[in-house]
Amino acid sequence: MKWNPLIILIALSLLVLLPADICAYKRLSRGATPGELYVYGIANSYLTPDFYLYRSIDYGHTFSLQNDTVVISLISEGAIAGELYKTYSNKLYYSDTYGTDFMQKNNLVDLEALTSGYTPGEVYSSVDYIIKYSIDYGENFVEQGVSPCWVRSMSVGHSSGELYCGCHLGDVYYSDDYGETFEHIIDLETGWDLYLISWGSEPGEIYFYGENNRIYYSPNYGDTVYEQHQFDFFDWMQASGLTGGFTPGEIYVLETFIDLYAVGDTYLHHSTDYGQTFTPYHVSSNHFDTLCPQPVNDLTCTPSDSSIFLEWSPIAKNLNNQTEEVPYYVVYRNLDPDFEPSTADSIGYADTNSYIDLNSRWSTQAYYYVVKAVDDSGNKSEASNKAGRFNHNLIN
Numbered sequence: 001m002k003w004n005p006l007i008i009l010i011a012l013s014l015l016v017l018l019p020a021d022i023c024a025y026k027r028l029s030r031g032a033t034p035g036e037l038y039v040y041g042i043a044n045s046y047l048t049p050d051f052y053l054y055r056s057i058d059y060g061h062t063f064s065l066q067n068d069t070v071v072i073s074l075i076s077e078g079a080i081a082g083e084l085y086k087t088y089s090n091k092l093y094y095s096d097t098y099g100t101d102f103m104q105k106n107n108l109v110d111l112e113a114l115t116s117g118y119t120p121g122e123v124y125s126s127v128d129y130i131i132k133y134s135i136d137y138g139e140n141f142v143e144q145g146v147s148p149c150w151v152r153s154m155s156v157g158h159s160s161g162e163l164y165c166g167c168h169l170g171d172v173y174y175s176d177d178y179g180e181t182f183e184h185i186i187d188l189e190t191g192w193d194l195y196l197i198s199w200g201s202e203p204g205e206i207y208f209y210g211e212n213n214r215i216y217y218s219p220n221y222g223d224t225v226y227e228q229h230q231f232d233f234f235d236w237m238q239a240s241g242l243t244g245g246f247t248p249g250e251i252y253v254l255e256t257f258i259d260l261y262a263v264g265d266t267y268l269h270h271s272t273d274y275g276q277t278f279t280p281y282h283v284s285s286n287h288f289d290t291l292c293p294q295p296v297n298d299l300t301c302t303p304s305d306s307s308i309f310l311e312w313s314p315i316a317k318n319l320n321n322q323t324e325e326v327p328y329y330v331v332y333r334n335l336d337p338d339f340e341p342s343t344a345d346s347i348g349y350a351d352t353n354s355y356i357d358l359n360s361r362w363s364t365q366a367y368y369y370v371v372k373a374v375d376d377s378g379n380k381s382e383a384s385n386k387a388g389r390f391n392h393n394l395i396n
Helices: 005-017
Strands: 028-030 037-042 051-056 064-067 074-077 084-088 091-095 103-107 111-116 123-127 130-134 142-146 151-156 163-167 171-175 183-187 194-199 206-210 214-218 226-230 241-244 251-258 264-271 279-285 300-304 307-311 328-334 346-350 354-357 368-374 387-390 393-395
Touching: 028 074, 028 241, 028 251, 037 074, 037 241, 037 251, 037 264, 037 279, 051 279, 074 111, 084 111, 123 151, 163 194, 171 194, 194 241, 206 241, 214 251, 300 387, 307 368, 328 354, 346 354
Parallel strands: 111 151, 151 194
Antiparallel strands: 028 037, 037 051, 051 064, 074 084, 084 091, 091 103, 111 123, 123 130, 130 142, 151 163, 163 171, 171 183, 194 206, 206 214, 214 226, 241 251, 251 264, 264 279, 300 307, 307 354, 328 346, 328 368, 368 387, 387 393
């Protein structure tokens, strides 16, 4: 195969324009409530090198654009709803508006890693091996202690003062005194970089992501470590985010890939079995594909024990009648028979042409349903026909 020099030049220029250290730094964070996630992913705009901030409130099944001007190197959730921290060019910023706008808090030269704390206002940073700690949302930092290693990623634990540091040679250190002293708890004995680390849903749980795209898990403060999964990402494009969730076994990994034709995608990989298997969700892309799938037009609902069974014909073509991959459908529900579906109405998703709304049949409310097909570029179809029920009587 003969490469076009112009294509190679465009690809190299795109990589230069991308935010620095995309292979190693953290651009994924969970929010303060279950199902809430923040992703810094490639812009949904044709062949642009820009990245946008997106937010999900349904465990990554769908995303909405939060900010299309912000630039992010590191991102971390706050302790209460709406709070978000981010860094860029050694500057620390804070948002209490779910990332729609940020205010600068501090300038941290040689910033290596960042994580928000266990209580409101707490922020930890690693600056040239020195652990720094703030209790006023990053306005002021005090030096706590010296890290035994070059810190690549940080995460708090489930108690005040708990801090985990993942290091460049595969080591993990633990502190229970706000970063003043550290205990060496994990040594992968590989000499490989440890890029990302995150707490789990239970005390003592740690997830971390290392070289060769491997996911590791410890349930007991590092006493035992399990290699859970190895992604088949390209060697030069590792994951750009890792976070545990609120329920046992829940973990997310962020992937952004850009090929030599300057075409890119951001995917969120979701696991509910402690990182053994993952389901990918498409967040965004700069593909030329902007054609939506054809809409569902035969949605029906049927009572099934205590639940409502929704069903429709699979969608396999776009609006130009071309073959289309439709990996999943988003299901919406509302009390208003004339509702226009929004993210707030989403109750789940289906990767087949059916969905069960559990325990909904005996509700005294009148529920109405709509589904939308979503293609592999993230384009959503128009809303389907509505199907609903009232006082246990179904209408289709």
